[in-house]
Amino acid sequence: xxxxxxxxxxIAALKAEKKALRTTTFAPGRNPHxxxxxxxxxxxxxxxxxxxxxxxxxxxxxxxxYVSTGRLVYGCQAAHLRLSSARHGKTDPGMQRKPDxxxxxxxxxxxxxxxxxxxxxxxxxxxxxxxxxLLCQRLHAVSGDDAAGLEVIRSLRSGGSPQ
Numbered sequence: 123x124x125x126x127x128x129x130x131x132x133i134a135a136l137k138a139e140k141k142a143l144r145t146t147t148f149a150p151g152r153n154p155h156x157x158x159x160x161x162x163x164x165x166x167x168x169x170x171x172x173x174x175x176x177x178x179x180x181x182x183x184x185x186x187x188y189v190s191t192g193r194l195v196y197g198c199q200a201a202h203l204r205l206s207s208a209r210h211g212k213t214d215p216g217m218q219r220k221p222d223x224x225x226x227x228x229x230x231x232x233x234x235x236x237x238x239x240x241x242x243x244x245x246x247x248x249x250x251x252x253x254x255x256l257l258c259q260r261l262h263a264v265s266g267d268d269a270a271g272l273e274v275i276r277s278l279r280s281g282g283s284p285q
Contacts, residue, residue: 184230198228
């Protein structure tokens with residue numbers, strides 16, 4: 123019985139020690155339950171989300187299918203562009219992080235897989251003859267306007283650069 127009491131006392135001591143290690147003092151007005159967001163120089167900026175833009179992109183036809191065949195195929199996914207371009211103000215978000223939602227294009231599930239896994243982004247867009255940075259910027263500029271989005275995509279067949 124005394125052995126059991128000793129074990130229970132040790133467990134209680136360990137729990138108290140663990141609790142003491144968890145206790146941290148915070149500056150007045152700081153909520154310890156908020157997630158930390160880096161703000162200093164050299165820290166990553168948080169990703170900008172735009173659910174309305176993503177939903178709109180998914181309503182558009184597949185860019186790759188239209189450019190290669192002239193067919194408008196719907197039922198797309200919003201494919202995030204991971205390439206970076208200083209000229210277009212697009213930076214690399216880093217490993218295992220998605221870029222901001224403005225850098226998306228509508229691709230069918232099959233084309234999205236080819237773009238990401240089979241060819242790689244640079245080769246995929248190069249083979250299509252499309253500047254994906256300009257495409258993303260133009261689509262973002264007309265976000266929510268179905269007719270204007272379709273016109274941006276249709277302009278790709280006449281030269282590869284969205285109007």
